[in-house]
Amino acid sequence: MAAEAPILDEFRRLRARVPQLTGALAAGVDGLVLAHDTPGVEPDGLAALTAAALGVAVRVSDATGRGDFRELLVRGADGYVATYAAGRTAVLTLLAKDGVNVGRLHLEGRRAGARIGELVDAESVPVRRSPAKQSAKEPAKPLATRPKTSRAARTTTTNAGSPGTTRTTTDS
Numbered sequence: 001m002a003a004e005a006p007i008l009d010e011f012r013r014l015r016a017r018v019p020q021l022t023g024a025l026a027a028g029v030d031g032l033v034l035a036h037d038t039p040g041v042e043p044d045g046l047a048a049l050t051a052a053a054l055g056v057a058v059r060v061s062d063a064t065g066r067g068d069f070r071e072l073l074v075r076g077a078d079g080y081v082a083t084y085a086a087g088r089t090a091v092l093t094l095l096a097k098d099g100v101n102v103g104r105l106h107l108e109g110r111r112a113g114a115r116i117g118e119l120v121d122a123e124s125v126p127v128r129r130s131p132a133k134q135s136a137k138e139p140a141k142p143l144a145t146r147p148k149t150s151r152a153a154r155t156t157t158t159n160a161g162s163p164g165t166t167r168t169t170t171d172s
Contacts, residue, residue, distance in 0.1 A: 003119040007035035010119075014094075014112045018104055022079065023095035026086060026116050029054060034090060034120065041095065050083055050093045057083075071106070071113075084109045087117025089124055 011024040015037075023038035031051030036043035057072045074081040080096045082105055092113040096105055 003123050004035045006119050007116055008037065010112055010115055011035070011037045014108055018094075018096070018100065018108050020097040020100035020105075021094055022097060024112075025050070025093045026090055026120070027051065027093065028090055028120075038095065046093065050091055054083065054091055071110070073102070073106075080105065082106070082109050084113035085117070086113040087121040090117060090120040092116055 007026050014024060015021050023036075023041055025036040025038050025043055025046055026034040027047035027050055028034060029051060031048040033043050033047045036046075038046060053072060053074075054069065058069045061067065061069050068085070070085050072083040077098075079098045080094075080100060080102065082094045082096065084092045084094075086092045092109065094105065094109050
C-alpha cells in the first residue's frame, strides 16, 4: 500500500502532540492492517478486534438513532483504547496511558483520523474515464443506504361551494 509511509508519518506527528500514546494502528473496516506502530501489541490481532468492536459500535449507533459511527472509547485499568472513523473504509485505533488527557486524545485522534481517511480514500477511489465532467480526484459519493420509493399520486376532489362546481387537484 502506497499510503503506509504517509500514515506512519501521521503516527509520528500524533505521538509528538500526545506523548502519552503508546501505540497507533490504521486498519480497514475489514480488519486488515494498513499501517501500525504498536510496540508490544500484535497488530493483526488488534486490527481484527478493532473490526469486531467497530461492527458492534456501528450497530449500537444505528439502533439508537445516533447516526454514522464516529468514535469508540474503551477505558481499562491501565489506559485507553480509542477508535476513530478514518474515511469511508478505514479506522484509526490509538492506545494511550491512563494519565492521558482524554479531551486532547479525542481532538488529535479525530484530526488524525480525518487525515488518514483522506489518504486511504484517495487511494481507493477508482479513476473514472467517463463522463468527462467528473475529475479523477473528486471523491466518490457514498452509496445510498435506503432505496427511495416513489409516492403514489393523490387526487383530491372538493366541492367549491356552489352546486355543480368541482375542483380536482393532483399532488405528486
